[in-house]
Amino acid sequence: MVSSRFGLLAALLVCALALVVAGCGSSSSSSTTAAGGESTSAEKEEASGGGGEAGGGGENAEAKIAIVLTNPENSSFGQTAVNAAKQIESELGNEVTVQGGLTPANEQQTFEGYASRGTGLLIIDGAEMQQAAEAVAPKFPKTDFVVINGNAEGSPNLSSATYKWEEVGFLAGVVAGKATEANKVGQISSIEIPPIEGIYDGFVQGVKAANPKATTTNSYSGSNTEPGKAQAVTSVQASQGVDTVFTVATGADPGVFSAAKDKGLKVIGYGIDESNLGESVILTSTLVDYEGTMFEMAKKYVNGELEPTVYTYGFEDEAFSLAPVTNVAKSTAAEIEKIAAEAIAGKFKIKPFEG
Numbered sequence: 001m002v003s004s005r006f007g008l009l010a011a012l013l014v015c016a017l018a019l020v021v022a023g024c025g026s027s028s029s030s031s032t033t034a035a036g037g038e039s040t041s042a043e044k045e046e047a048s049g050g051g052g053e054a055g056g057g058g059e060n061a062e063a064k065i066a067i068v069l070t071n072p073e074n075s076s077f078g079q080t081a082v083n084a085a086k087q088i089e090s091e092l093g094n095e096v097t098v099q100g101g102l103t104p105a106n107e108q109q110t111f112e113g114y115a116s117r118g119t120g121l122l123i124i125d126g127a128e129m130q131q132a133a134e135a136v137a138p139k140f141p142k143t144d145f146v147v148i149n150g151n152a153e154g155s156p157n158l159s160s161a162t163y164k165w166e167e168v169g170f171l172a173g174v175v176a177g178k179a180t181e182a183n184k185v186g187q188i189s190s191i192e193i194p195p196i197e198g199i200y201d202g203f204v205q206g207v208k209a210a211n212p213k214a215t216t217t218n219s220y221s222g223s224n225t226e227p228g229k230a231q232a233v234t235s236v237q238a239s240q241g242v243d244t245v246f247t248v249a250t251g252a253d254p255g256v257f258s259a260a261k262d263k264g265l266k267v268i269g270y271g272i273d274e275s276n277l278g279e280s281v282i283l284t285s286t287l288v289d290y291e292g293t294m295f296e297m298a299k300k301y302v303n304g305e306l307e308p309t310v311y312t313y314g315f316e317d318e319a320f321s322l323a324p325v326t327n328v329a330k331s332t333a334a335e336i337e338k339i340a341a342e343a344i345a346g347k348f349k350i351k352p353f354e355g
Contacts, residue, residue, distance in 0.1 A: 058092075058299075058302035058303035058304055059302075059303070059304040060094075060120055060121070060301055060302045060303075060304060061092070061093060061094070061302055062094075063094060063119075063120025063121060063301075063302070064094065064095050064096075064097070064118065064119050064120055064121075065085075065088060065094045065095070065096045065097070065119065065120060065121045065122075065123065065298055065301075066096070066097040066098070066099065066114045066119050066121070066122050066123070067081045067084065067085055067096065067097070067098045067099070067123040067125055067294065068098075068099045068100075068102055068110060068111070068114075068122065068123070068124055068125065068129070069081050069098075069099075069100050069102065069124075069125035069126055070100070070101070070102050070103070070126050070128060070129065070224065070225060070251070071100055071101075071126075071224070071225065071250060071251040072100045072101050072251075073098055073099070073100035073101070074100075075100070075251055076253075076272055076274065076276075076277075077250050077251055077271060077272065078098075078100045079272075080125075080271075080272060080290045080291050080294075081098050081100070081123075081125050081290075081294065082098055083291045084123075084290070084291045084294035084295050084298075085097075085098045087291065087295050088294075088295055088298045091295070092298060092299060092302050094298065094302060096298075097114075097119075102129065104132075107129050107132035108132045108135055108136055111124070111132060111133065111136040111145070112136055112139070112140070114143070115136065115139075115140035115142075115143040116140070119143055120142075120143060120144065120301070121143070121144045121145075121146065121297075121298060121301045121306075122143060122144070122145050122146070123146050123148065123294055123297060123298065124145060124146065124147045124148065124150070125148045125149075125290070125294070126147075126148065126149060126224075127147065127148075127149040127150045127151075127162075127193050127194070127195050128191060128193065128224065129147070130147045130150040130151075130152050130160075133145050133147050133150070133152060133158065134152050134154070134158065137154060137157055137158040138154070138158075140157070141156055141157050142157075143157060144157045144158075144159065144301055144306055145157060145158050145159070146159045146160065146161060146297045146301075146306070147159070147160040147161070148160075148161050148162075148290065148293060148294060148297075149161075149162055149163070149195045150162060150310075151194060151310055152310075153308050153309050153310050154308055155308045156308055157308060158308055159297070159306055159307065159308055159309060159310070159311070160309075160310045160311070161293050161294075161296070161297055161310075161311045161312075161313070162195065162310060162311070162312050162313075163195070163288065163312065163313050163314060163319055163320075164198075164312060164313070164314035164315070164319075164352065164353075165194075165195050165198030165199045165201075165202060165353055166198055166199070166201050166202030166205065166350050166351065166352060166353045167202060167314050167315050167320055167343070167350055168199060168202065168270075168286050168288060168319075168320045169187075169198065169199035169200060169201060169202025169203035169204075169205070169206060169246075169286075170202040170203070170205050170206035170209070170343055170348070170350050171202075171206060171286050171320060171322055171340050171343060171344075172187075172199075172202075172203050172206060172246040172268045172270070172286045173185075173202065173203040173204060173205060173206020173207040173208070173209070173210065173216075173246075174206040174207075174209060174210045174336060174339050174340055174343065175206075175210075175246075175268050175283055175284055175322070175325070175336050175340075176203070176206070176207055176210075176214070176216075176244045176245075176246055176268060176283075177206065177207040177208070177209070177210030177211030177214050178210050178211060178328075178332055178335055178336050178339075179244050179266055179283050179328050179332065179336070180211065180214055180243055180244045181243055182241055182242070182243040182244075183211065183213045183214040183215065184214065184215055184217075184240070184241045184242045184243060184244075185207055185214055185215070185216055185217075185242060185243070185244045185245070185246070186216065186217045186218065186219065186237040186242040186244075186245045186246070187199070187200050187203050187216070187217075187218045187219070187245065187246045187247075187248065188219055188221065188230055188233060188234050188237070188245050188246070188247040188248065188249050188256050189218055189219065189220045189221070189248050189249065190220070190221055190222075190223060190224035190230075190248065190249045190250060190252060191220065191222060191223070191224060192220055194353075194355055196220075196248055197353065197355045198353035198355060199248055199270075200218045201351075201353045201355070202350060202353065203216065203218075203246055204216050205350055205351060206343075209339075209348060210339060217237060217240070217242065219233040219234075219236065219237055220233070221233045221249055221252060221255075223249075223252055224249060224250045224251050224252055225251040225252060226252050226255075227252045227253070227254045227255030227256075227258070228255055229252060229255065230247070230249040230252035230253065230254075230255035230256045230259075231255030231256065231258050231259045232255075232259075234247075234255065234256045234259035234260065234263070234265070235259045235262070235263060237265075238259065238263035238264075238265055242265070243264070243265055243266065244265065244266045244267075244268070244283070245260065245265055245266075245267055245268070246267075246268040246270065246286075247267060247268070247269060247270055247274075248270045248271075250270070250271065253269065253270070253274060253277060254277055257274075257277040257278035257281060257282075260278060260281045261278060261280065261281055265281065266281055266282075266283050266327060267281050267282050267283065268282075268283050268284060268285065268286065269282060269284070269285030269286070269323070270285060270286050270288075271285070271286070271287070271288045271290065272285065272287065272288075272290075273285045273287065273323040275323065275326070279326075280327070281327070282326060282327065283325060283326065283327055283328060284322050284323045284324065284325045284326065284336075285322070285323040286320065286321075286322060286323075287320065287321045287322065287323055288319065288320060289313070289317075289318065289319045289320075292319075293313060293319070296311075297311075315343070315344045315345075315346060316346070320344065321344070322336075322337070322340050325337060
């Protein structure tokens, strides 16, 4: 997921040709927008492939891009979208809008709003919004829709970027299996969707590889934005003897850490480094390169290479890693890191999730 630089020589040649005809003028990459955010006809032409060499120099170099998500923009998971937007703007040159806090009640309306205003690419950061994307995309064939964590695809304009979820779950399972003292570990999940199920499938495999004596359990809170619900199911697992939990409740993760502090549990974070949520209870976090994936989707779009298919990333793409391991003996931390490195290098046979 490394960006490319395009177009410098091409831009100079275009400018030279323009001088012959009518003069090169100033800043041909700038665009105008009608009142209320509606794209002008010139901008729409450029967004559909007719314009400019700005930024990355691709056929959609002038197109507007939006990233939407259910978590708030100022949350830890919202920050990954904000960071991806900054990278897109810096390296590709496209204008990017980020909007967090979407709910089932306003997803479709929000998608339709961006598409009707001439947004060229809508990055939908979360599989929980996939159904809305599938409903809206056919109505706006000039806008490309990409679902992160999804498995939707449809010609001509619906794509997804997903992951080999069993691999990131395996990493967490290795940590839990080595860190548990009770030989009882659990996963705290948000909603029952394929990515979460795939993570748990890998989690079970990782636990068994690291500690065959350990048992696993999985609890759904029913929400990825309500910490209170995540706190409740974590407390239930603690009452059942679980001493180590892997949380994939995302926006509700603070509730897991709160219960862990009250009940004496250890926690494995997910997606980003979540040590700020509980330095005294966290073991590590399984890191997912969401920022890199969103940038990669934007780069494909800008270069005219985005296909209506499902792109899948895993260990071989450097999509997963572990944050520093803490709150265990140094020997245990070293063992966890060794096994994790071997897993990332492909030395374990991890059964693909087929749900």
